[in-house]
Amino acid sequence: MADGIKNFILIVVSSFVVIFAGIIITSIFTPKQIPIVTVEQMEALNLNVGDNILELFPSNMLSVLTGSGMYLFPVCVFAFFLGMGLNYDRNYSKPVISLVDSLSRIFYHVASFFSEILGFILIVLAAFWAVRFNIALNAKVFGDLIILLGIFSIVLCFGILPLFLYLLKPKVNPWRILYGFLGPSIAAFFSGDVNFSIPVLQRHSKENFGIRRRSSALSISLFATFCRCGSAMVAAAAFIVIIKSYSYLRIGTLDLLTIGFYAFIISFVLARHPGNGAFIALAALCLIYGGGEYKAAYLIMRPLAFYLVAVGTFIDVMLNAFGTYVLARTNGFIEEKNLVHFI
DSSP states (O other), X not given: OHHHHHHHHHHHHHHHHHHHHHHXXXXXXXXXXXXXXXXXXXXXXXXXXXXXXXXXXXXXXXXXXXXXXXXXXXXXXXXXXXXXXXXXXXXXHHHHHHHHHHHHHHHHHHHHHHHHSHHHHHHHHHHHHXXXXXXXXXXXXXXXXXXXXXXXXXXXXXXXXXXXXXXXXXXXXXXXXXHHTHHHHHXXXXXXXXXXXXXXXXXXXXXXXXXXXXXXXXXXXXXXHHOOHHHHHHHHHHHHHHXXXXXXXXXXXXXXXXXXHHHHHHTTSOTTOSBSHHHHHHHHHHHHGGXXXXXXXXXXXGGGHHHHHHHHHHHHHHHHHHHHHHHXXXXXXXXXXXXXXXX
């Protein structure tokens, strides 16, 4: 329970800092306006918060194991109650615990096999991503936003996060940690899907840093579910650009705080959307803010949706990786690995 509280505290603090830092930077270096074109709302994007809550406690708990696999939190809730039941009487539950532990190790090796061939899949994804990126650049209206989000993500993930690691006691080499987590972050960037990068992150956490399952299983699951502040921050930055594009009026401090508050709340309810998180969050902001005045405005960002999703997911997974490492190290659930053994 104490480990779960530590995870939630770190998630809340990092979400607050990342979202409001992104909003401040965007308000200071506001990208140029995007030409408004007439668009029709062809699709309804929403967070389905009510459905998210109802799926946590279905009439048949075993049904969570037969879903699409997009929404993983119901599985975590099921695992929590199963763990409580298995802890009741070890004499009766020992065979089940052995079976679950064996399945966990088997599935880990299956996931490791897919991570071995993931490089070939990423080549295809990266090529497709590059084609869309070239099209977005040729449009010549998204350049400022692309540069702003790119610089912010680089400074955050390759500057600020390693700086915090450097302050840990005992001292660690932050660049070594950063190098060890490059694989999951690259997978997240080109796939735009948090769930896609989870098996890679689990393997890198164990084999690069020796993080024990007791710590990594909890941290990775909670961060992947609730720490989506990267996607929310990207959505908030894009939404500020949308407002500036619709109006030449200055966005006041109170409006920025309101946008930040909405983005902060949205970051905790994106669990059902492991992919397209930033674009879903942007659609939610457009629907919520101003009483729905901008409800279809997110469509002007559709040509750049892949980039928003890529940057948001990249930050989400980097925060997941660093948070998992920090909590494992502070709790003593880590075994140092030699750099030559890194994957």
